[in-house]
Amino acid sequence: MDDRTTETALSLTKFGIGQPVTRKEDPTLVQGKGRYNDDINLPKQVYAWMVRSSEPHGIIRGIDTEAAKAMPGVLAVLTGEDLTAYNGLKCYLPIKSRDGSPIRHVPRPALATDKVRFVGDPIACVIAETVAQAKDAAEAVSLDIEPLPAVTSAREAAKPGAPLLYDDIPNNIALDFQHGDPAKVGEALKNSAHVVRLPLVNQRIMVAAMEPRSAIGEYDGKNDHWTLHSSSQGVFGMKNLLKDILKAPAEKVRILTGNVGGSFGMKATPYPEYVCILHASKVLGRPVKWTDDRSGSFVSDHQGRDFDMTVEVGFDKEGHIQAIRMTGYGNLGAWCANFGPLLPTLNVTKNIIGMYKTPLLEVSTQCVYSNTTIVSAYRGAGRPEGALSIERCIDIAAGELGIDRFELRRRNFIKPKEMPFATPAGTTYDCGDFPGLFKQALDVGDVKGFAARKRASKKAGKLRGLGVACYVETTAAMTQEMGGIRFNADGTVTIITGTLDYGQGHASAFAQVLSAKLGIPFDQINLLQGDSDQLIAGGGSGGSRSAMLSGTAVVQASDKVIENGKQIAAHVLEASAGDIEFKAGTFTIAGTDRSVGIMDLAAQLRGGLKLPDGVPTTLDISHVTEAVPGTYPNGVHVVEVEIETDTGLTRVVKYNAVNDFGTVLNPLLVEGQVQGGIVQGLGQVLLEGVVYDDAGQLVTGSFMDYAMPRAHDAPMIAVDNRPVPTKTNPLGSKGCGEAGTSGGLPAVANAVIDALAEFGIKHLDMPMTSSKIWEAIEKAKSAKVA
Template identity: 55%
Template sequence: MNAPLNSSLLKFGIGQPVSRKEDPVLLRGEGRYTDDLSLPGQAYGVMVRSPYGHGILNGIDTAEAATMPGVLAIYTGRDLEAAGLGPMPASVGQKNRDGSPARLPKQPVMTTDKVRFVGDPVAIVVAETAKQARDAAEAVVLDIEPLPAVTEARAAVAPNAPLLYEDVPGNQVVDFHYGDADAVAGAFEGAAHVTRLHIRNSRVVVSPMEPRSALATYESGRYVLHLGSQGVFGMRGSLSKVMGVESTALHVLTGNVGGSFGMKASVYPEYPALLHAAKQLGRPVKWTDGRTESFLSDSHGRDHDMVAELALDAQGHFLAVRMTGFGNLGAYLSNATTLPSTGNTVKNVVGVYRTPLVEVSTRCVFTNTTPVGAYRGAGRPEGNYYMERLVETAAREMGIDRIELRRRNQIRSDQIPYKAPSGMLYDSGDFPAVLEKALAAADWDGFAGRRAESRARGKLRGIGVGQYLEVTAPPSKEMGGIRFDEDGDVTILTGTLDYGQGHATPFAQVLVDRLGIPFERIRLSQGDSDLLIAGGGTGGSRSIMATGTALSSASALVIEKGRAAAAHVLEASAADIEFSSGRFSIVGTDRGIGILELAARLHGMTGLPDGLPHTLDVSHTDQYEDSAFPNGCHVAEVEIDPDTGEAAVVSYVTANDFGVLVNPMLVAGQAHGGIMQGIGQALTELTAYNEEGQPLSGSYMDYCLPRAEHAPSFGFTSHPVPARTNALGAKGCGEAGCAGALPSVMNAVVDAVEERGILHVDMPATPQRLWSLLNTGTEA
């Protein structure tokens, strides 16, 4: 048995570029997404939503709709309140600068007093067919008295701004502050130079390939919900509180998920409404979002309005960085709503630079827009973007080469471990080497020739650097379950959840490495809350570190149990049993037994002595304590046509330190996806509202996702320095593409237009915006 196990280690162990296990199934169209599910007797739900951005909800007339063909029931927010549902989850981990708690208005499952954004749900119609439910939903009459709306965070705190909640004065949820204000002020007062930029981190619509969908049932006194999520364990806990039941009274199931990027982690009003309807009607109820509806109903991302400042001494050494501004929360608190513009900005804004002091002041406010939640990176790309724009601008203002300024301020490898002013302790990294590797791959020295060639064709060409460092994998619990099945396969049970990352493959590679189990015999179970004892879900680039660490610990427990069991089977002392490459053997002999054979023996054995394991199964929970710090450098080249304003990314290279690469191919794929989302935010994706709160970009007709033609060829280089904070030495990679793309692309855009006297461009640098700046000197 040793030979095949050793060959499996060589082919499928940690560090190998193994193809994703699930791809053949998905490419054949055999995946099981939520909308693929149908249950006998299921009905269909459709949400009734507000057409106004702000208004008093005086009444809901359902009389005509209730008599329409196929209609089974219509439930309003007051119906759900009367049934004891709500409020929706709302938590803000940050306090006000004076130490007082944040203001958290209670959000009912569906609004009962006011509508606060276009798309605000006010009722659910349930009918025999989806078409009947849609027809009846259109017949529901809403009596709404329109009110003035506010859509920009800075405007929401103005003295006469419309109030969304009577108990939230000034629309302000939290006035966050971090840092020593006096020390930072002193650094700025004594600085030889101060760079100051007003930067908008633009709002984006989260557009996964799969819209949200859910299917609810009520069986034997227990709720069951099928939905796309980022973790069933956490979803069950949050949703059970809304339903007013114990978590064990709710069973959450997630199959394949076609993307999420943070958005599907939240509890949305549709879910408790569907569960209530299923219980009341005694039959399954299904709801699937329409694509246009999802522009309104799904949480958006980013939307921060910041003034960024960098203080430097006469030699260009950084003295302090200060961020002051606003986080737009939308109309309701969503998943991790305040974190991106507060705590995660603090942790990520200093990046790879020796910056003694940091201060972040953010006013997080409600507006009459779709709620804003976590979106790929959730503050990590934002923080790095602010810093890199400051560095680039400071270099120009001080007459210092932009690469030299970076070199002058980088944290050197001999200074690591490094305690950042954010309180984070960088455990590993070689930031100067990563920068040099990226510059070499990009042929930095040859750019002048390429710019001249573009100029000869009438184009403007710019090059931009985006160094980044992220704080990933926040401390949390994770399950590392290993189950030896009777059919001879092994199942991993863990509470992270794959929504496109390809977890089945790298998690299996960890077991191949730790236990020598053949790759093809390993399965993954993540989407059934009944099988989990813990689970932090997927987010914050934590999965390989959290689950990988938990699986490493669980593997050690399997080996410990296996030694005792193997000693009994081999008639030896447990102290004489060693384990290697999937085999227990007696030291100094050729007598042994493979781990799968031992597990199979235990399944069939009876009358084992007391104290001996009856199975090698392990159900283990690991407390993950220390974050990791992936870092890298992206170099983008952008070419702009001044006659049309169109910008194209014509060259893109990256050098990255993701620590130990469990699967290099999947890491590169994650980086490519993140880069394209960064390019989309930088160049094409524009979310806009008018003064009444009506969305002006409510479909793909007027919201431009990046297309294949926008994708350059990616140069991907690794410079791995193993992390010291987890058993695998990994650092996480899922959000890093965005973190490097935003600054590198926008720095390249500004570099291209600087010769026309334009020194800053906000995202997105659309053709309209660039043409207007180049030809009129003002934004369109």
């Protein structure tokens, strides 16, 4: 083995697939050298600020911009009338109502023209030489809005006589979705020995990404070309949506995204502000920059969850599930976001089954408009809601049936020998070991030792509860994805792909895949994701699918590099291409010691290596993979909480999560993803919740009133893997990005209710705040005395 082969072998041992490699971008980010959108400043740039409605619902009678236009530094004040040349923001989902009709929605104009429909609805855009001047002028814009009654609850908005947001959409119902056979499900529930019926609210959640939304619009009048610098979850998808709004050919639109400080679904699609600044750039001939502040984010960023459902689960005498029925409402907010109707319909349908054999399923959801900020994808996007629904019902059923909650789950698990397993949700699980995963989770969580810990907590004057939750996620629909590989002049190699890293650590994971396939040194591999002009396809990051999409694309592109490399190496080594073998970064004539390394071959090509006709002249590849099948990551979370009875203060004190993500590319990154998702789940259970008052005003409009989880709220979280690799993609990987929330949300909720069980408390709506828990305990004590 020569030095080069030894070096490659050592590199693969340290940086290959399955190794806990630290994130490539971390040294840059922790030193403050990252390049987020607000860090970008272009020559001659000016600044925009939005004028937003303070009314939740009203008719626009007038917009007086004259005083604002006369203020120092002000260059323009745009209203909706200035933007009529552009298309509105649309929802492209093909989901249909039960009667076969499409989603009822109105394309959203960038600036309101006839009515305002929620607090934060943008009405005008001020452009000035400085941010301060733009803000001052925005306050000088005079609005004449005739107030109308407002409605913020989806359930109330769907009632006859509720205020209508759109005159031609009766009862504010955008979509009347149904999955399953209501008659069969109804009969099965009727004939069940026991039925659990649980009204369950998934409260509205603020996304609250660390980096507020920011964008710079540039218009090149000479070439009729638009460029948007913006945070995103994928530049190719953003480009395709934005070009339709601008009515521009694809080649005339470019999206650039640098580092992104969190998104969780919120930055995936265009916003009205982007249209405003691009138009302003066209009018003024200068780049226009807009960066929101936290107050603006609270009223204008897409929000998450907001389901109001009733879940019914029927069991036979032995505790086997006979049918599940979910009925209720999904709140869309004032407009139909691109992904909004997907969450309480198809996504929750595919994820409520979980690990359990379920003969029949019905999901009936009315997606409803209300005078609130738009609701769209938020980490999990229907998956955690589905897991919460079935896991809460399983715990309740166990108590009512007198069956141990662990045993009730075991009786209903889909077994490995039953795979592939077709569910009534229209999905087919290809693989998994749910019973084995469950046993391992109970073992590492030391469930047997819980009774002793509960007694110790009681001696300390605290309640202790144990929660368990199982989940199976259905990852998002797959799309085409690019796998470009470029051998650069400086001796590095660049991967080009259309997913986008906004905290996941793609640069390391994808480099590990490429290093394993081609033997290229890890530290010589770069990643390019944020320039739409460099892409020929791209599905973006979302729905826990990046490893499958970009991973598959990199593997397939690597195979093409090897194929071309064998032909080139055959010429260099004076052999037949059929006699060339490739292993660990080296092309070798079979049965000899004559070889050339892939990086050496790339260097020779850059040096002008002459090749005969018919032999590839480069190792560079620009490949697009077809959509690969989705995957079904799954796991079991075991969590313990302690509650102070005198205050209701609740702490998560022990957490174990065992997951099946198939082939784990990088366990360190996976652990971080799972832990982050778990914290978001416990945040929703214990702390977070968007609140509107009866008039439609946002009550939780800042971090003074909206409780985000902090470091002291998060326990030490142990993450273990029990992989069952899938065969649906060449890596065998399953998604992991949102799984922590799918397990964390129901596990923490179940733990809290378990702790309160001695008071006879069977359910609390989220967030289960300290005050709510204390009130429930005191009420239960009073009832017992009475």
